[in-house]
Amino acid sequence: MRRATVYRYSLPMEAGVVLRNQRLKTRDGLLVSLWQDEKTGWGEIAPLPGFSAEDVTQAQEAVKHGLSQWMQGASLTAVASAFSALPSVAFGLSCADAELRGELPDVLSTRCAPLCHGDPNELYARLGALPGDKLAKVKVGLYESVGDGLNVSMLLEALPDLRLRLDANRSWTLAKSEGFARHVAPELRSRIVFIEEPCQTREQSREFARATGIAIAWDESVRDAGFTVQAETGLAAIIIKPTLTGSLNRCRQLISQAHAAGLEAVISSSIESSLGLTQLARIAQWLTPDAVPGLDTLDLMQAQLIRRWPDSVLPVIAEPDLEVVWQSQ
Numbered sequence: 001m002r003r004a005t006v007y008r009y010s011l012p013m014e015a016g017v018v019l020r021n022q023r024l025k026t027r028d029g030l031l032v033s034l035w036q037d038e039k040t041g042w043g044e045i046a047p048l049p050g051f052s053a054e055d056v057t058q059a060q061e062a063v064k065h066g067l068s069q070w071m072q073g074a075s076l077t078a079v080a081s082a083f084s085a086l087p088s089v090a091f092g093l094s095c096a097d098a099e100l101r102g103e104l105p106d107v108l109s110t111r112c113a114p115l116c117h118g119d120p121n122e123l124y125a126r127l128g129a130l131p132g133d134k135l136a137k138v139k140v141g142l143y144e145s146v147g148d149g150l151n152v153s154m155l156l157e158a159l160p161d162l163r164l165r166l167d168a169n170r171s172w173t174l175a176k177s178e179g180f181a182r183h184v185a186p187e188l189r190s191r192i193v194f195i196e197e198p199c200q201t202r203e204q205s206r207e208f209a210r211a212t213g214i215a216i217a218w219d220e221s222v223r224d225a226g227f228t229v230q231a232e233t234g235l236a237a238i239i240i241k242p243t244l245t246g247s248l249n250r251c252r253q254l255i256s257q258a259h260a261a262g263l264e265a266v267i268s269s270s271i272e273s274s275l276g277l278t279q280l281a282r283i284a285q286w287l288t289p290d291a292v293p294g295l296d297t298l299d300l301m302q303a304q305l306i307r308r309w310p311d312s313v314l315p316v317i318a319e320p321d322l323e324v325v326w327q328s329q
Contacts, residue, residue, distance in 0.1 A: 003035040004067045006060065007322040011273060012302045018142075020050035020169075027271055027301055028056050029088075030063060031322065032096045034076075041100030042306065044243075044276035045092030051244055051270065054086045062089045064326050071328050076100075080247045087223075087246040094248040095279050104248075108281035110310050112295040113137045113165055116155065127159055134162045135193070135292055140180070141171025149183025156188045165294070166195040170220055174204045181212040189214050194236040197221065209234030217266070222254065229257035237264035239294070242280065244270055255287050268294035274304035274312065 011027045018024070029046030045063060047054045054062075066079045066089065076097035083090040098104040114130070116123055116138045127136055138155070140148040156162060172180065177198045184192070194217040199205040202221055209216045215236035221227055222238050223245060229238060238258050242251050251267075258265035267284040269277060277295050284293035298309050304316045 001036070002071055002328065004071060004326075004328045005033045005324060006063055006067070006326040007031040007033070007319070008056070008060070008325045009273065009305060009317070009322055011305070011317075014300050014302065017300050019048070022050060024049060024271075027273065029273065029276075030056065030060055030092070030325070031273075031275065031305065032063060032067070032092055033319075034070075034096045034100050036100055039100055039102070041096040041098070042275060042279075043092035043094070043096030043099070044272055044279070044305075045088045046243055046270065046272050046276060047088045048243060048270045052088055054088060059086060059089050060325060062086050063093070066093055067326070067328065077247075077249070081249060084246055084250070088243045090247040090250070091242045091245070098248055099279075104279065104282055105286050106282065107285050108278055108310075109285035109289070109293060110281065111292050112281075113292050115139070115294075115296040116164075124158055127155075127162060133292075134159065135165070136162060137165045137167060137294055137296070139169075140166050140195070141168035141198075145172055145176040145180040146183055149180040152180075152192070153184050153188060156184075156191050163191045163193050165193050165217075166198075167219070168195055168198045170197045170200050172199050174199055174207060177204070177208045178211065181208070181214065184214075186213070196239055206232070206234060217264075219268075229254060229261055229263065231261040231263065235263065237266055237291075239266050239268050241268045241270045242283070243272060243276070248283070251283070252287060264291050266291050266294060269297045271297045271300060273301070273306075274298055274309045274314075274316070275307045277309055278307050 008030055013024050032043045034041040045059050047059055069079050070076045080090045080094040113135045116136050192214050194215040196217045196219040198208050205216050217237040217239055219239040240251055255265040265288050304314045308316050
C-alpha cells in the first residue's frame with residue numbers, strides 16, 4: 001500500500017537577502033512525504049526565484065501528477081527522471097524515493113564552507129576559529145569589482161591560513177574581472193581555490209583564468225543545454241546545485257563525470273529549508289566525501305522545517321503545522 005502527502009511552506013527570510021536584484025522576503029516550496037510498507041521518505045521541492053525556470057505553482061501541479069502515477073504503481077525513479085524540464089521536481093521526488101528505498105545514507109557531512117557576510121569583526125573571529133583547513137566562501141559581483149578585490153585581499157591578508165571560494169554568478173565583463181584581479185596580489189591568488197563563473201560568457205571566464213592564474217569553476221554552465229564535463233586548463237571544479245540540476249541520478253552522473261575528468265564536484269545549496277539541507281549534506285557525504293559542500297544558507301531563514309540542522313537554534317516547524325495541498329486517496 002502507498003500513501004503520499006504534499007505540503008506547502010513559506011519561511012520568512014532574514015532582511016537583506018537579495019537574489020539577482022530582487023529581495024527574497026520568504027522562501028516558498030513544497031515538501032513531499034511518501035509512505036509504503038511501513039517506510040517513509042521525504043523530499044523538498046523548492047524552485048529558486050530568479051534561477052529556476054519553474055515556480056512553486058507549476059511544481060505543485062507537476063508533483064500531483066507524478067505522485068498520482070506513483071500511486072497507480074509507477075516507479076518513482078522513472079517519474080522523477082521524466083521531469084528533467086522541472087529540476088526542482090525531479091530532485092525532490094528522487095530524494096523522497098531514495099529515502100523510501102533506503103538508498104540515501106543517514107550519515108551527513110556537517111562540514112561546509114561558511115558564507116562570509118555580516119559584521120567584519122564577528123566574521124574575522126568566526127573564520128579564525130575554524131578548525132583545521134580554513135575554507136570559506138565569498139559572494140562577489142554584487143558591487144564594484146575593485147571593491148570585491150580589496151575585500152578579498154583584506155580577508156586573505158588578515159588570515160594567512162584561510163582559503164576562499166568566490167562566486168560571481170556571471171556578473172562581470174572581462175574588463176571588470178581584470179579590475180578585480182588587479183587588486184588581489186599575485187602571492188594571494190593561490191589561496192583562491194576557484195571563482196565560480198566570473199564572467200558573462202564561458203570564453204571570457206577562460207580568458208580570466210589564463211590571464212590571472214586564478215582557477216575557475218562552472219556553476220550556471222553545468223545547467224546549460226549541451227554542457228559536457230571535461231578537463232580544461234584553469235578549471236578546478238563543477239558546482240552541482242541539485243534543486244537547479246535535476247534528479248539524484250542526474251547529479252550522480254555529473255559527479256562521476258567530474259571525478260573521471262580530475263575535477264572536484266561540489267554540492268551546493270539553493271537556499272533549501274533545513275530538511276533539504278540535511279539531505280544535501282547526506283548526499284555530499286555519500287557522493288563527494290572529499291569535497292567540502294556549500295551549504296551555509298540556513299541562517300538566511302528564520303525557522304527550520306521538520307528536521308533540525310545539527311546545532312541550529314532556529315525554531316522548528318513541525319509537520320502538523322504545515323499546509324496540506326494534496327493527499328492520496
